[in-house]
Amino acid sequence: MELLLLCDFGSTYTKLVAVDPKAKKIAATAKSYTTIETDVTLGYELALNEITKKTGKNTVFTKKLASSSAAGGLKIISSGLVPDLTAKASRLAAASAGAKIIKTYSYELTAAEEQYINYASPDIVLLSGGTDGGNKDVLLHNARVVARTTGSFAVIIAGNRSVAEQAASIIAENGKEVVITENVMPDFNSLNIAPVKDVIRELFIKNIISAKGLDKIQAIMDMDIIPTPLAVFEACELLSTDFGELMAYDLGGATTDVYSMAKGLPAQENCFLQGIPEPFAKRTVEGDIGMRYSAEALIALIDEEQGLQNFCTKNNIDFSAFNKWQDICKKSPGVLPVDEYASYQPIDEALAKAAISLSTNRHVGTKSKVKTLAGEAFLQEGKDLTKIKHIIASGGAVINAKNPRAIMEAAFYAPQDLNLLKPFKADIWLDSANCLSAAGLLSRIEPQLALLLMKDNFDKI
Amino acid sequence: MNGLTMVLGVIGADVHAVGNKILNHIFTEAGFKVINLGSMVTQKEFVEAAVETNAHMILVSSLYGHGEIDCKGLREKCNEAGLENIKLYVGGNLVVGKTDFKEVEEKFLAMGFDRVYPPGVDPEISIGHIYEDFDVKKS
Numbered sequence: 001m002e003l004l005l006l007c008d009f010g011s012t013y014t015k016l017v018a019v020d021p022k023a024k025k026i027a028a029t030a031k032s033y034t035t036i037e038t039d040v041t042l043g044y045e046l047a048l049n050e051i052t053k054k055t056g057k058n059t060v061f062t063k064k065l066a067s068s069s070a071a072g073g074l075k076i077i078s079s080g081l082v083p084d085l086t087a088k089a090s091r092l093a094a095a096s097a098g099a100k101i102i103k104t105y106s107y108e109l110t111a112a113e114e115q116y117i118n119y120a121s122p123d124i125v126l127l128s129g130g131t132d133g134g135n136k137d138v139l140l141h142n143a144r145v146v147a148r149t150t151g152s153f154a155v156i157i158a159g160n161r162s163v164a165e166q167a168a169s170i171i172a173e174n175g176k177e178v179v180i181t182e183n184v185m186p187d188f189n190s191l192n193i194a195p196v197k198d199v200i201r202e203l204f205i206k207n208i209i210s211a212k213g214l215d216k217i218q219a220i221m222d223m224d225i226i227p228t229p230l231a232v233f234e235a236c237e238l239l240s241t242d243f244g245e246l247m248a249y250d251l252g253g254a255t256t257d258v259y260s261m262a263k264g265l266p267a268q269e270n271c272f273l274q275g276i277p278e279p280f281a282k283r284t285v286e287g288d289i290g291m292r293y294s295a296e297a298l299i300a301l302i303d304e305e306q307g308l309q310n311f312c313t314k315n316n317i318d319f320s321a322f323n324k325w326q327d328i329c330k331k332s333p334g335v336l337p338v339d340e341y342a343s344y345q346p347i348d349e350a351l352a353k354a355a356i357s358l359s360t361n362r363h364v365g366t367k368s369k370v371k372t373l374a375g376e377a378f379l380q381e382g383k384d385l386t387k388i389k390h391i392i393a394s395g396g397a398v399i400n401a402k403n404p405r406a407i408m409e410a411a412f413y414a415p416q417d418l419n420l421l422k423p424f425k426a427d428i429w430l431d432s433a434n435c436l437s438a439a440g441l442l443s444r445i446e447p448q449l450a451l452l453l454m455k456d457n458f459d460k461i
Numbered sequence: 462m463n464g465l466t467m468v469l470g471v472i473g474a475d476v477h478a479v480g481n482k483i484l485n486h487i488f489t490e491a492g493f494k495v496i497n498l499g500s501m502v503t504q505k506e507f508v509e510a511a512v513e514t515n516a517h518m519i520l521v522s523s524l525y526g527h528g529e530i531d532c533k534g535l536r537e538k539c540n541e542a543g544l545e546n547i548k549l550y551v552g553g554n555l556v557v558g559k560t561d562f563k564e565v566e567e568k569f570l571a572m573g574f575d576r577v578y579p580p581g582v583d584p585e586i587s588i589g590h591i592y593e594d595f596d597v598k599k600s
Contacts, residue, residue, distance in 0.1 A: 082509045133466070133494070134514040188496045188514050272501045370501070372474040373525050379501065 003027050004446070005051075005061040006438035007044065008228055009034055009068040009217065011254060011293075012334050014043040017438040018051050018061070024452055026433060028054040033334075036070045041216050065441040066221045069228040071212040073100040073254075074204055075122045080106055080184070081129035081138045084275055086159065089184040090128040092276075093158070093193035095283040097200035098230030099124070100255060102287055108138055109145040117149045123208050124200065125153055127167065128184045130160030143167035147174035154203050158184045158196045179203065189276055201226070223444065229257055229283065231440030236261050236392070237281050238443045239454055243390045247363075247411070247423065248436070249356060251395035253292035253333055256355050258284050258363040264383025264421075271367065271378040278383050284363045289355045291348070291397045292333040295326060302354050315350040322347055336400055345402055352397045357410035365421045380421070386413065388423040392458065394431035404430050405461045429458040463492035463597055466516040468507055470498030473531035477524040480553075484522065487584045504531075508538050511547060517595065518548040521574075528555035529568065536573025548594055550587065552578030 001020070008015045014034045020027040030050035035043035052059050076099040080086030087106035094101050102120055105113055117125065125146050129138035139159040146155055147170050154177040157164050164180050171178040179202075182195040205224045209215065218225055229250070236248045240261035250257040260282050266273055288297035302311050312319045325344040328335055337344040365382025393399075393408045401407055405428060413422040435457050442450035467488060471481050478500045485497045496514050498506055507519050519539075523531060532551060539547050551574045555565050562579045569577040576590055592598070 082513050085509055085513045129513075131514045134516075135512060136515070185513070188510055272499075274501075274503075274506065370474045372476050372501075374476050377474065377476065377501070 001027070001055055001059045002062050003055060003059055004442065005064040006441045007064065007066040007217075007221075008231075008437045009036070009040065009044075009066060009070040009214065010228065011070055011073070014047050015434060016044075016047045016051055017435055018055060018059075019438075019442065019449070019453065021446065021449060024449060026435065026453065026457065029434065030054075034070050036213055039216070040070070040213055041220075044217065063222050063445060064220060065223050065444065066217055066225045067228040067231040067437055067441055068209075068212065068214055068217075068225050069100075070214070073229075074098060074124070074200075074208060074227045075120070076101050076124045076126055076200070077103045077105070077117060077120065077122045078126040079104065079109065079128065079142055080159075081135055082106060085189075086128045086130065086185050088276060089191055089193065090126050090158065090196075092191065092279065092282065093184050093196035094126055094200065095285050096193055096233065096279070096281065097197045098227030098233060099200065099285070100229075100287060101285055108141045114145050114149060117146065118151065121151045122153050123211070124156060124203060126156045126158060126196065128159040130163075131188050132161045132183050132186045134160055136160055136163045139163050139167045140170070143170040147171045147176065152176075154179065154207060156181060156196060156199050156203070158182065158199075161186070177207070191276055191279060193279065201230070226441075228437050229285065231437040232257065232394075233259060233281065233283055233440070234443050235436050235440035235450070235454065238439070238447055238451055239392070242451055242455070245388055246390040246392065247385060247388050247426070248392035249359070249394065249398070249408070249411070250436070251352060251355055251393075251397045252290055253396070254287070254290045254294050256286045256289040256359040256395075258286075258359050260363060260383060260385055260388070262383060262385055262388060264365060264385055266378070266380045267384055267387065268378070270376065271380050273380050275381045278365075282363075282383065284359070286359045286362060289359050291351060291355065292329050295329055295351070298351065298355055298358075299326070301358055305358075311350070311354070315346065317347050317350060336396070338400070348397065349401050349403060349407055352401065352407045353410040355397075356407055360411045360422055361417070361420055366419045367421055368419050382421070384421040386421050386424050388426050391423065391426045391428050392431060392436065393428055394434070394436045399430065399432055399434065404428075408461075428461050430461045431457070432459050433457040462494065465518070465591070465595060465597070466494040466496065466514055468496045468498065468510045468514065468516045468519045469522075470502035470507060471500040471522045471524065472502055472504070472507070473523060473525070473527055474501060475523060475525045475527070475531075476500050477522075480524065481522060484520070484584060488520075488588070491588050504535050504538055507535065508542050508544065511539070511544055512542050516547065518550060518591065521549070521551045523551070523553045523555055526554055526557035528553060532569065532572060532574070548591075549574045550576045550578070550591070552580075552582060552587070554580050
């Protein structure tokens with residue numbers, strides 16, 4: 001039997017999907033714990049054995065592809081000048097490369113921010129700021145600050161090209177690897193994220209795979225390992241060629257990723273677009289919204305927004321049970337609210353709902369009304385996603401939920417959302433077979449097959 | 462190119478777009494690097510565009526009579542953003558009704574603008590002023 005093997009090395013699980021290209025379907029799936037601390041191939045072999053047990057001894061894998069978000073994923077700190085301009089552009093660029101953005105800084109880096117860079121040990125620091133020929137000071141200042149930090153990360157310079165080389169030599173003199181690429185915002189309000197995306201991918205292949213202990217896997221694979229969010233991103237782009245405009249969610253333990261494949265332009269004539277025109281394919285990643293490792297940060301956000309007591313009352317949750325479940329999750333982040341923990345299911349689902357709602361609010365654009373002499377007009381910032389017709393839901397907390405639709409409906413517009421441009425109503429597709437990132441990998445060699453797999457395996461809920 | 466970067470736009474809830482397009486054309490032809498923000502521009506956008514592009518000047522248009530309210534505090538915002546040296550130019554139908562232009566000019570100069578123009582002024586005049594302000598020899 002000739003199969004294609006698609007592997008995802010996640011922070012907790014190593015997930016394998018074997019695809020039969022002749023029958024055009026998934027032949028087998030398997031998962032085991034990711035064993036990155038010892039030898040990542042151990043967990044891989046276990047899962048692989050499970051696959052061949054199902055597909056037979058004479059299974060041949062003609063192509064093996066892998067993505068990884070293990071060992072903390074691809075951690076990037078990005079920076080720019082003005083928060084809504086180059087800083088935002090740098091964040092969008094890093095997100096589109098599949099990074100986990102741990103911080104985005106604007107203006108001159110402070111001593112405290114320098115300390116944080118030392119402490120956080122990112123894989124890459126991305127410096128931008130100033131349009132070409134524009135502000136020079138911020139890029140040079142931030143290069144000097146980053147040059148003296150202690151980490152062994154690589155630095156990407158994607159700012160004002162008039163001083164890019166000068167900034168790069170400041171970094172290089174201090175012994176850090178540095179790559180210069182095109183400005184993320186060469187002209188005012190024009191985004192240029194593809195060159196940064198390419199450089200991030202090259203650095204991931206060149207440095208980060210081995211730094212994360214994935215060399216042994218890379219040696220077995222037929223193509224370069226890519227960050228898992230990038231695989232998901234590519235799966236979404238492919239799917240949008242068939243579904244039309246769509247959104248997708250990956251609700252994870254550490255982050256919540258939101259994708260939109262949509263133009264998101266103003267829907268009416270008297271609506272004016274403000275700020276950076278956002279890309280058709282957009283990803284946001286929320287490091288403070290997650291179901292396990294980031295649960296504490298998520299709960300703090302809920303508390304700030306509506307008060308924790310109020311949240312529990314509204315969702316009919318016993319407050320002490322809520323706290324107890326958090327203790328359980330902290331001790332074993334792999335835990336699911338099933339079997340002996342089944343009574344905690346409503347708590348986990350309420351948190352998931354909040355995660356979807358909050359991450360949507362940050363992804364979508366806003367619209368505000370202004371009165372002009374020519375009548376009422378609207379100002380729109382970011383993307384208008386009200387007309388989205390399809391939402392893809394993935395991630396353990398949704399897939400394993402009793403009522404995944406109730407969780408995903410938190411993505412929809414509700415009266416309290418006021419001026420947020422969230423989807424009004426959309427079909428929700430559950431990635432129950434966990435094939436989204438696998439389809440992204442597959443899209444690199446067999447796009448037609450990848451598309452078919454998604455359409456066959458997504459469940460409309 | 463004359464080496465000068467200009468942020469251009471119509472301030473406030475003002476949808477007048479045609480004059481803005483004409484100004485964009487004229488200043489670009491004259492050799493300015495024009496960062497045109499179009500109509501319905503907030504003070505924040507003017508300031509942020511100037512910061513990011515290291516602009517020499519901001520040129521504000523206002524056609525609908527609310528110029529005074531819209532422009533109040535722009536100089537202070539520039540100072541706050543580290544743009545103490547940026548030149549601010551403003552022109553158009555800055556106030557409602559028949560106010561003496563001298564009065565209008567004084568008001569806007571007091572608000573921190575460097576030059577104030579009445580409606581219908583020839584852009585060549587303001588270009589001459591800009592060259593004077595930046596000590597550029599006209600070719």
